[in-house]
Amino acid sequence: MPTASPNPLTVGLSKALLPEPCSLVIFGGAGDLSRRKLLPGLYNLMRDGVLPANFAVVGFARTDLDDERFRALAREGIEKYSRRSLDPDAFEHFARNLFFVRGGFADPAAYAALAKRLDEIEPGCGVPGNRIFYLSIPPSVMGVCVDQLQTAGLVRPPDAPPFSRIIVEKPIGHDLESARQLNATVARVFDENQVFRIDHYLGKETVQSLLVMRFANSIFEPLWNQKYVDHVQITVAEEEGVGTRANYYEEAGALRDMVQNHILQVLCLTAMEPPWSLSPDVVRDNRRAVLQGLRPIAGKDVEQHVVRAQYASGFHHGVEVPGYRNEPNVKPDSTTETYVALKCFIDNWRWAGVPFYLRTGKRMPKRASEIAVQFKEVPPILFNTDLHSPLEPNVLTVRIQPDEGLSLKIATKLPGPKVRIYPVKMDFRYGTTFGEQSPEAYERLLLDVMAGDATLFMRRDAVEASWTWAMGILEAWQERGTRWLPQYPAGSWGPLEAEKLIGADGRKWRAL
Ligand SMILES: NC(=O)c1ccc[n+]([C@@H]2O[C@H](COP(=O)([O-])OP(=O)(O)OC[C@H]3O[C@@H](n4cnc5c(N)ncnc54)[C@H](OP(=O)(O)O)[C@@H]3O)[C@@H](O)[C@H]2O)c1
Known part of the structure; x- marks a missing residue:
């Protein structure tokens, strides 16, 4: 039975990319997405041994939290929503790299405080200045956030290390016009190869x-x-x-x-x-x-x-x-x-x-x-001659969720002396074959951003x-x-x- 042991060398569809040591700043770090998906996802990546050993996570929001309370919020999120259960020792290690900066999204002083905090934290965490900014906030405040990042000097040029990358959550706009506006705002500050627009389905x-x-x-x-x-x-x-x-x-x-x-x-x-x-x-x-x-x-x-x-x-x-x-x-x-x-x-x-x-x-x-791909019928000769009861066509089904897998419907002969045709399914289930739960979409995508692979982003x-x-x-x-x-x-x-x-x-x- 094959096992799905994660292998860091397989990160990224495009080539053997490695996630790099970095800080992840979560704007809206106290929000629902952060608690349910991002913090548990990062914890799972660490437990799977694929998160870079040197990392820092900084929550940034107006909510009244400090490092300790942000860690408590992460713990609660992991207890409730994580794919892997909370292991006290592993969590303690994870929590040591969690920090919080309190501030408003339009407040220049808060960004200066964020920059200062990152400069203080990163040497201790072994992070060489690579930074990912995750906009886990409503679209209405994304523009101001992007502008403030630039004003505070937090965005580095695209072509030389250390890197600055930005993750933009959906929805990307309410219509074509607002999507163009948001894209233009982001493009004023970030080069397209620094931008990772999330569609977690990918x-x-x-x-x-x-x-x-x-x-x-x-x-x-x-x-x-x-x-x-x-x-x-x-x-x-x-x-x-x-x-x-x-x-x-x-x-x-x-x-x-x-x-x-x-x-x-x-x-x-x-x-x-x-x-x-x-x-x-x-x-x-x-x-x-x-x-x-x-x-x-x-x-x-x-x-x-x-x-x-x-x-x-x-x-x-x-x-x-x-x-x-x-x-x-x-x-x-x-x-x-x-x-x-x-x-x-x-x-x-x-x-x-x-x-x-x-x-x-x-x-x-x-x-x-x-996704179900239905193939054309076989010709009405040999076995498909009854116009009133045509044979069922072949269907290839890709199950995205739940119960991830593939199945192929094919016609077969029912056992016995008569030729009676019956549709059967050849079925492959990830869970059964590989014996492990697939990583959550957000886990994979976070890792890809750390590795700089934009294949699965829009x-x-x-x-x-x-x-x-x-x-x-x-x-x-x-x-x-x-x-x-x-x-x-x-x-x-x-x-x-x-x-x-x-x-x-x-x-x-x-x-x-
Ligand atoms: N939750 C999900 O499952 C999910 C799934 C797909 C996409 N998303 C997207 O991810 C982003 C975050 O989602 P979320 O569910 O985490 O949202 P949320 O909990 O409502 O908001 C995240 C944070 O944004 C800040 N915020 C909210 N409204 C604001 C406003 N009007 N002005 C300034 N700051 C505001 C709040 O931070 P403070 O008050 O602490 O400053 C809040 O904690 C959104 O764009 C959402 O569409 C979420």
């Missing part, structure tokens, strides 16, 4: 292994085109409702929250051409080319190709739950979509005429994200290309206006309109 193990599956095996790529693929379905289903995020979600909706970023990134990896090298910009050029080939959906086409809907009251694990409009902090006449299904095409030689059906929603029956041009495409839909919705959206009961797979969208093509959504 850090998920299966999403990365898609590249390996496609380009490290000889059997898939020859079939990966319009000649053999009937259609592709990408699903990101969430079980939860809007929860406590209504203030954000009311302004966002499912298209902005899921499709414009995560689903399009997954689509890019699924559909991109083989890159001629694994260097970050070559891979990212090919991902962007998919976005450029996406046929625009705008104006009247939007009604034909896109379904939006909202969850109504229903049941979640047998418990009655309210509809979206009755959730706390949601307007009673809200028209924010909690579900989107759409059909799109990539107008290039490889994918000409192959529909890509994308869907995402809240309050679905279960949490599940997957480049400025790709962010703007995906917004350009999404704007066609958003603008059509805005022009049309609406007072009501189709409803689907909480705990169901979406509205009837979505069934019709795919049903009109003689196909149906996969049952997950």
Whole structure:
């Protein structure tokens, strides 16, 4: 049985890059993301032996904390959310490298204090001045933060060590215009090769292994085109409702929250051409080319190709739950979509005429994200002769979460004297085969930033290309206006309109 022992030499898709000793400054260090993902993620990397031995983490925020209380906050986050359980000795070692600087994001004195503290801390931690600034704060305060970093002299030039890098959390903008503005603000201070825009979906193990599956095996790529693929379905289903995020979600909706970023990134990896090298910009050029080939959906086409809907009251694990409009902090006449299904095409030689059906929603029956590539039917001869009961087609499914793995549906003969054909699944599960939980997406991505590998991050041009495409839909919705959206009961797979969208093509959504 192979074991998934982490090997620092494998960090980075592009080459054998090593994460370098560095300080990580988390703006918003006392916030939710920091507590749930970043601090536990760093602790896990240390436990796995892949975090550089010399590191420092500095939380920066207005919240009234000091080093000790920041360490206590980290401990609590690790106890609650970490992949690996809290080991007191390991935590003590980890905590020695945690620090906190209290200050406002627009306060120059706070940045001077941060610079001074970093200069004091780094020699003791063995950090040679490499610094990563993580903007784990709302987009509205990112601009001021970037400007203040520059004013305080905290940003070093891109081409000589020690390095300065910046991580920008999603959402990257609310629309094309605001994304351009944020990108321009960051670009005033940082060179593009210092900028790491996070889309944590790209850090998920299966999403990365898609590249390996496609380009490290000889059997898939020859079939990966319009000649053999009937259609592709990408699903990101969430079980939860809007929860406590209504203030954000009311302004966002499912298209902005899921499709414009995560689903399009997954689509890019699924559909991109083989890159001629694994260097970050070559891979990212090919991902962007998919976005450029996406046929625009705008104006009247939007009604034909896109379904939006909202969850109504229903049941979640047998418990009655309210509809979206009755959730706390949601307007009673809200028209924010909690579900989107759409059909799109990539107008290039490889994918000409192959529909890509994308869907995402809240309050679905279960949490599940997957890519399913359905191959064309076999000809109606030999075994596929009954027009009323055609054989089930081959489907290759990549499960992104949960239960990461791959499965291939194939037709086989039922044992016995008669020739009866039955579809079976060949199934590979990461958990079973490798016997260990995959690292969390944030762990992988943090390590990549430390190693300077931007392959799994979004480049400025790709962010703007995906917004350009999404704007066609958003603008059509805005022009049309609406007072009501189709409803689907909480705990169901979406509205009837979505069934019709795919049903009109003689196909149906996969049952997950
Ligand atoms: N949480 C997640 O799971 C998640 C997932 C994906 C992306 N993100 C993104 O990551 C970033 C941080 O998310 P989060 O959930 O950690 O957010 P959060 O807890 O609401 O905010 C993080 C910190 O930002 C500061 N802050 C919040 N609102 C502010 C304002 N109006 N002005 C100035 N400072 C403000 C607060 O720091 P102080 O009050 O202590 O100064 C807060 O602790 C956001 O951009 C979010 O969209 C989060």
